[in-house]
Amino acid sequence: MHTLTVNLSDKTYPIYIKKGLLDSIGKEIKKIYKNKKIAIITDSNIEKLYGERIKNNLIKENFLTNKIIIEPGEKSKFFKVLEQVCNKLLELKLNRGDLIITFGGGVVGDLGGFAASMLLRGISFIQIPTSLIGQIDSSIGGKVAINTDYGKNLIGSFYHPKAVFIDPELLKTLDERYLYDGMAEMIKYGAIKDRKLFNNLLQYKGKEDLFNNIEELIYTCCSIKKNLVEKDEKDNGERMLLNFGHTIGHGIEKYFQYKKFTHGEAVAMGMYAITKNSEDFGLTEKGTSDLIKKIIIKYNLPWKIPTIDKSEIIDIISRDKKNNCENMNIILLKNIGNGFIKKINIKDMNKVKFI
Numbered sequence: 001m002h003t004l005t006v007n008l009s010d011k012t013y014p015i016y017i018k019k020g021l022l023d024s025i026g027k028e029i030k031k032i033y034k035n036k037k038i039a040i041i042t043d044s045n046i047e048k049l050y051g052e053r054i055k056n057n058l059i060k061e062n063f064l065t066n067k068i069i070i071e072p073g074e075k076s077k078f079f080k081v082l083e084q085v086c087n088k089l090l091e092l093k094l095n096r097g098d099l100i101i102t103f104g105g106g107v108v109g110d111l112g113g114f115a116a117s118m119l120l121r122g123i124s125f126i127q128i129p130t131s132l133i134g135q136i137d138s139s140i141g142g143k144v145a146i147n148t149d150y151g152k153n154l155i156g157s158f159y160h161p162k163a164v165f166i167d168p169e170l171l172k173t174l175d176e177r178y179l180y181d182g183m184a185e186m187i188k189y190g191a192i193k194d195r196k197l198f199n200n201l202l203q204y205k206g207k208e209d210l211f212n213n214i215e216e217l218i219y220t221c222c223s224i225k226k227n228l229v230e231k232d233e234k235d236n237g238e239r240m241l242l243n244f245g246h247t248i249g250h251g252i253e254k255y256f257q258y259k260k261f262t263h264g265e266a267v268a269m270g271m272y273a274i275t276k277n278s279e280d281f282g283l284t285e286k287g288t289s290d291l292i293k294k295i296i297i298k299y300n301l302p303w304k305i306p307t308i309d310k311s312e313i314i315d316i317i318s319r320d321k322k323n324n325c326e327n328m329n330i331i332l333l334k335n336i337g338n339g340f341i342k343k344i345n346i347k348d349m350n351k352v353k354f355i
């Protein structure tokens with residue numbers, strides 16, 4: 001089993017990564033949780049695939065479990081569903097010493113984690129992420145949130161789990177599009193911090209190689225995120241490196257009203273576009289954007305931004321919650337494995353070509 005510990009100023013928590021971990025989840029949780037009551041928040045896809053397995057495993061260790069099942073997908077990350085989830089948790093009469101498990105992708109983790117942060121002013125929760133995005137990104141770092149009509153993740157907080165249990169075997173049932181969606185984030189980790197990871201991904205022959213190495217890959221990505229979160233929990237400094245490709249990516253996602261592209265697809269186009277531009281401005285080693293393009297194509301992700309109204313995208317970008325007044329931070333690469341933060345004037349985005 002791979003283990004990592006996230007060390008924050010006021011909290012420390014473990015991340016466990018092991019194929020087949022779901023089948024010993026009851027035993028593992030017993031080591032860190034002494035009460036009996038557990039509320040599992042999951043979505044209906046995960047419930048169908050793994051609902052019985054997780055329940056039986058927890059019951060074997062004498063836990064009293066209840067499930068709250070939400071609809072799958074981004075539409076569940078809204079106030080209405082949050083309210084329903086909170087009401088169900090209250091009906092279950094959980095107290096502050098009890099436990100919530102979020103069992104699902106990033107949607108379940110973000111929504112369930114946010115509910116846990118508010119219920120009785122904060123109740124412990126454990127993340128068991130099931131999607132690649134969940135396993136390498138959203139379950140670590142404490143960001144929990146819901147969307148509103150004004151944009152994604154605008155209502156939320158920082159609330160870390162008690163532990164994260166990652167079973168890479170669960171990825172075998174993940175739809176291909178979501179797998180490649182997650183691959184965009186894995187590529188991002190390599191691009192900003194780890195040339196070896198990037199090169200390995202570039203060399204793999206296909207999905208089989210990927211799955212043969214998946215435990216190690218997840219460990220590497222979680223290590224990178226953990227280190228950045230430890231240095232900059234509240235996302236005011238180095239943690240911003242994780243936004244590589246995201247500035248333009250978010251603009252594209254929103255422009256197409258979150259319908260045409262997945263998050264990872266939009267980030268892939270954003271990574272290529274920003275790198276091609278920074279290369280042309282002499283800020284990035286020549287050839288870097290070609291490597292980004294090559295790896296993006298390899299993992300079935302788009303690299304070319306479709307024809308768009310540039311001014312509208314820039315308008316969307318300039319209204320991003322992470323910008324302050326006239327300035328914004330963009331993430332660039334010196335070369336593969338070396339990301340850096342550059343502060344620019346928002347007007348400078350006009351010089352960027354949306355390739």
Ligand SMILES: NC(=O)c1ccc[n+]([C@@H]2O[C@H](COP(=O)([O-])OP(=O)(O)OC[C@H]3O[C@@H](n4cnc5c(N)ncnc54)[C@H](O)[C@@H]3O)[C@@H](O)[C@H]2O)c1
Pocket residue numbers: 043045046049072073074077104105106107108110130131132133134137138139140141142143144145152153170171172173174175178181
């Ligand atoms: N908190 C953070 O730091 C952070 C970071 C990145 C992304 N996110 C959020 O994560 C969300 C995206 O995450 P996601 O892609 O996991 O979305 P998701 O939770 O909607 O999962 C994608 C789909 O895959 C299904 N699924 C998940 N695991 C499966 C499995 N093992 N087998 C079969 N089907 C499975 C789900 O039911 C869903 O239909 C977004 O809301 C995004 O804002 C948060």
